[in-house]
Amino acid sequence: KAISVREAVSAAHARWKAADLATADVQLRRLEMYALPVIGHLDAAAVKPSHIREVYDAALKAKLSRQSGIHLRNAMSAVFEELAADEVIASNPVKRTKLPKMKQDKRARAILTDEEFARFMASPDADLELRLMGLVARVQGGLRTCEVNRWCWSMVDVDTFASCTVPRGKGKEPQLLAIPDMLRPFLRARWESHGEPRIGPVFPVRRGPRAGQFTKTVGTSYAAALRRALKRARDVSVRDDEGRWKDRPTET
Numbered sequence: 630k631a632i633s634v635r636e637a638v639s640a641a642h643a644r645w646k647a648a649d650l651a652t653a654d655v656q657l658r659r660l661e662m663y664a665l666p667v668i669g670h671l672d673a674a675a676v677k678p679s680h681i682r683e684v685y686d687a688a689l690k691a692k693l694s695r696q697s698g699i700h701l702r703n704a705m706s707a708v709f710e711e712l713a714a715d716e717v718i719a720s721n722p723v724k725r726t727k728l729p730k731m732k733q734d735k736r737a738r739a740i741l742t743d744e745e746f747a748r749f750m751a752s753p754d755a756d757l758e759l760r761l762m763g764l765v766a767r768v769q770g771g772l773r774t775c776e777v778n779r780w781c782w783s784m785v786d787v788d789t790f791a792s793c794t795v796p797r798g799k800g801k802e803p804q805l806l807a808i809p810d811m812l813r814p815f816l817r818a819r820w821e822s823h824g825e826p827r828i829g830p831v832f833p834v835r836r837g838p839r840a841g842q843f844t845k846t847v848g849t850s851y852a853a854a855l856r857r858a859l860k861r862a863r864d865v866s867v868r869d870d871e872g873r874w875k876d877r878p879t880e881t
Contacts, residue, residue, distance in 0.1 A: 632717060634676060634708075635669040641708045651798070655775075656704040658845065663688050663701055673709070674718050681705065681726045688731070695731040702728050741859075752862035759851065759858055761815055762832060768809045770795050774851060778844040780831045782820065787827065790817050 632640075638660050645653035667684045668676055684705065688698055706723040713721050741749065746767060750760050765780075766772050772780070776796050784794040784803070790813045794803045808816065820826070830843045 631672050631674065632712075633669065634671050634673050635665055637673045637708050637712055637717075638665060638669070641711055644711070651801075656707070659697075659701050659704050660708070663691065663693070664705055673712055676709070676718075676722050678722050678726045681722050682729075685726070685729050689729060693731060695728075698728055698731045749859060749862045752858070754861040755858040756854070758832065758835070759854055761819060762851065763855070764812060764815060768812050769793070770804060770806050773798060777832060778830070781828065782826045782831055783828045785816070785820070785831070787820055787825070790820075 638657065642653060642657045645656065650656075664684050667687050668680050671680065684701070685698070688701055693701065702723060706721060709718065709721040709723050712718045746763070749755060750764065752760075762777055766774075766777060772795055775798050779796040784796070785808075786792045790808055792805060792807050794805050796803050816831075819831070829841070832844065833841050834844055
């Protein structure tokens with residue numbers, strides 16, 4: 630029986646979920662964003678290496694980094710590998726292609742000093758939610774962007790705000806942590822201002838048709854918004870849009 634690539638992806642996703650694969654939804658999202666628009670309509674058995682290269686071309690146009698390209702390649706390969714194991718196709722076409730050269734960010738990771746972070750937090754021009762997200766990421770177990778986006782009120786002890794569970798990516802188990810004294814009043818204030826919810830995202834989408842829902846864990850970055858906020862916060866050293874360090878003058 631013929632099966633389209635879109636149907637194959639859906640079946641693979643169902644298997645990943647059944648196997649409790651932590652990255653199942655992330656893998657699906659990658660395929661939906663970059664692979665399915667190009668090859669989703671094709672019969673899986675008709676997919677050739679040239680079609681896979683078309684997916685890579687689309688990824689290049691979208692300016693995916695090399696690491697994101699590797700993740701995309703692995704997700705496609707997993708789908709076609711299952712098709713090959715089920716004898717739907719003769720071989721995995723992804724394995725017969727090479728990932729093209731993609732932009733690789735070799736810049737050293739920039740971490741604000743405590744003094745710079747304090748200036749950012751005190752800046753009235755910086756978005757309030759962005760400041761709270763920055764505080765959470767800094768003091769609450771070093772949450773990454775995807776983990777902040779998955780943080781739910783059901784994971785927070787909203788009765789005492791003494792502890793919380795934080796999600797961990799890459800297949801790791803959620804972690805129970807104490808909520809730092811510095812964060813408690815801000816987190817409680819956010820909870821109260823949102824109607825004291827017991828479930829739902831701590832940092833939901835704020836506008837548009839998905840308002841109130843969880844922010845997507847793939848393709849979401851706050852880097853540009855953070856750079857703009859840091860530029861507005863006086864005396865904070867930031868990178869410009871070309872990635873070069875740019876120092877703000879200090880006023881007396």
